[in-house]
Structure formats: C-alpha cells, structure tokens
Amino acid sequence: MSRTLRNVNMKRDWGSDDSQTPILHVDMDAFFVSAELLRNPQLRGKPVAVGGGERGVVAAASYEARRFGVNSALPLFRAVRQCPDLIILPVDMRFYRELSRQIMDIFSQFTPAVEQISVDEAFLDVRSAGKLFGSPRDIAVSLRRRIKREVGVPASVGIANTKHLAKLASAYAKPDGMLLIPAHRSHDFLNELSVGDLWGIGGRSAEKLARFGITSVPDVLAAPARQLQKILGTALGGKVLALAENKDCREVVPRKCEKSIGKEHTFARDTDSVPEILRAILAESHFLGHRLRSRNMYASAVGIKVKFADFTCVTRSAAAAVPGFSGADIYRSAVSLFDRLLPLKQKVRLVGVKAERLTGAASEFQPALDADDRSGRIESALDEVRRKFGAKSAGFATLYGEDGKNTGFAF
Secondary structure (H helix, E strand, O other), X not given: OOOOOOOOOOOOOOXXXXXXXXXXXXXEOOHHHHHXXXXXXXXXXXXXXXXXXXXXXXXXXXXXXXXXXXXXOOEHHHHHHHOOOOEEEOOOHHHHHHHHHHHHHHHHOOOOOEEEEEXXXXXXXXXXXXXXXXXXXXXXXXXXXXXHHHHOOOEEEEEEOOHHHHHHHHHHHOOOOEEEOOHHHHHHHHOOOEHHHOOOOOHHHHHHHHOOOOOEHHHHHHOOXXXXXXXXXXXXXHHHHHHHOOOOOOOOOOOOOOOEEEEEEEEEEEEOOHHHHHHHHHHHHHHHHHHHHHOOOEEEEEEEEEEEOOOOEEEEEEEEEEEEOOHHHHHHXXXXXXXXXXXXXXXXXXXXXXXXXEXXXXXXXXXXXXXXXXXXXXXXXXXXXXXXXXXXXXXXXXXXXXXXXXXXXXX
C-alpha cells in the first residue's frame, strides 16, 4: 500500500449508515496498467509498469510492481534497478481516454452530477438518485459491478459526506474495494491519519509541520490556528485545519453539458457511390443514437457535414419534429439533408453526422400523440444485448457485407 492512509486500521468496520453520505469518489485502480491488461491478459500477476515518453518515468504500476517500490513518477531506470523483471509498456492515451469515456458514460446514467477530475477518477453527487437506484452504497455497488463487466477494469469507491473524505475513503478501499464513512464517524476516521494523508497537503508541508511536533490529525486539531498559519501561511494553514475538521463545503461541479455530439468517417478513397455514403451515415447515426441513450439525452436537431475531394466542406442542419435518441430517427433526418446535395458534383472525402441541441430528459418536451417509438425500443434492446455479450454481438445487417464481414462501418 502507498504512503496514503498508512496509519489507518484496515480491519476497522466504520459502519453502514449511508443516510448522510451522498458523495462518491470513484478511482480506477492502476488505470493505465488495468487498461493494458485488457489487451495483454497474459501479463496478469506480473510486475508491469506503463511509462516512458520524454520524461522517462513510470506513469502507472501494477500492485505486483509496487511491492518492489515501483510507483508513479519514479524514473524508469530506477524502476528497472528496483525490479529487474519489470515489464514496461508504452503509454497509449488514446486507448485510455476511450475507456475513460465509457466509464464516465456509466456514471452519467446514475446522476448528472459527475465531476471528472482526471482520466481515471471522478466525484459523483447521488443525493437525487435514491428513488431510482437506491442508497449511496447500492449505487456504489452497481457502479463497480458495471465498470468491471462493461469496461473490464477494477474501481475503488469511497462514500462520505464531503469530497475530501470520499477521496480518502477510496484510497483506503484500494485495490478493488469500497468504503463507506458514515457522517457521524468522520472524525473517528480522520483522527487515525497522519497530517500528510490529508488531500492536498504535500510532503514538504508535512515536513514543516513535523518540525513543530505536528505529525497527525489530532496534532493539527490541538494546535492554535495562528501557529498553523505561521508555519504554512495563512491560506494553507487555514486549509489544513479545515480538512482535519472535515469542513469541506465544495460541491460536486458537473462537467458542462454538451450542446452536440458528432461522428465522422473519412473514406479510404474518395467516393461518389451514394449507397456507400449512406452506409456511413447509417453507422454514424446508430453510433450517435447509442451515445445519446447511454447519457439519457435527446437530440432536438440533426446536422451533416460533407467534405469533398477538393477539401471544400458543406454543412447542413435541421430541427427534428420531436427530440429523439434512436439511430433510425437521426438517420432519416441526416438522409433528408444529404438528399439536398444530390446529384453529387464531385467525389466525397468525408461524411459526418451530428446530434445537436441536446436535452437531458424526455420530460422537457411534449411528444406527439401519434409518435412511434418502436425504433427506440428496438435499439435500446440491442444496447442490452451488446452490454451483456459484447459490442459485436448484435448489429444491423446493412452495415455488413454479404459474407457477414464488417464493411468498415459496423461498430
């Protein structure tokens, strides 16, 4: 285990009262390594590090490697010296960001109050999610289960009444665990920590406090506020005292709501084949429909983008009669816009579809009395099939060739 929370009694039962603990901190365990093990399962149980690049340092290390003292920010030459059998893999941020996007999509299905603070961790405020998903503990259990099943990586969750305490709890829960700190036990938990365990108090600040005999949270609480401010400065001195008292008024600040989401396809060769272009639009439309449903969002307008062989670009958009989230609805609107560009005067290099003017809930609009939502129900059922059996377990025949192979458009 790392330096964080090293003084806490790991076997302590902190209780199960979650009635006043609406804040979750979800942290992926050794995320970069966990991601790489999805592609290299034969490396499980071995000392693995992800790193390199210009700085030549460890970005993440498996728990097997950490037993040798290999941790983040350690220079690779030292890591290899400490663990000669260390397996080093290069950083692939594009892959990690895609997994991160999938994880954040799962979070957004439980609550709109999601504050992503890095590629592998986020805060969630679940106080408004109880009627649908149960208690904070129930939600944490569901989140961990879905992340493991749908993405394949382990996650640790801390549950508390403040962001600071929830983050400490998730660190305590690692690896692959969950910890709830009831509100009435928050001070009991904090009183077992060293001052360096407080979030945002670095090693240098801890050293300054140690020179005055202040090494634990109880020491901080016993010290005069003026002394703390004299040692660390007014701002940091006040901060360390507030954290020791679990005074953290920071709210979970959701990410800005997206106004639109889009998907583009660049053809291997410029084409004027309308059927080929329509297949691309169909695939993009269903991709966007899946994204909308996973985020509980609806599109009130649809747009297309067409880039021609000479790199000129045309965009068109139109409002939807009724906001929707089905790929079929998006496709019909996109095709209607594309038809206005026919006949094509030159070959097409790229085509894209965009779902625009997004809204967060069906209750924000009045559906037509004769609205047909069969497409949405069918596609939602396909989502469930893919969720259980994998992304390639079900799809639309139009996106595959006669031999059943992916034409390049299927997802």
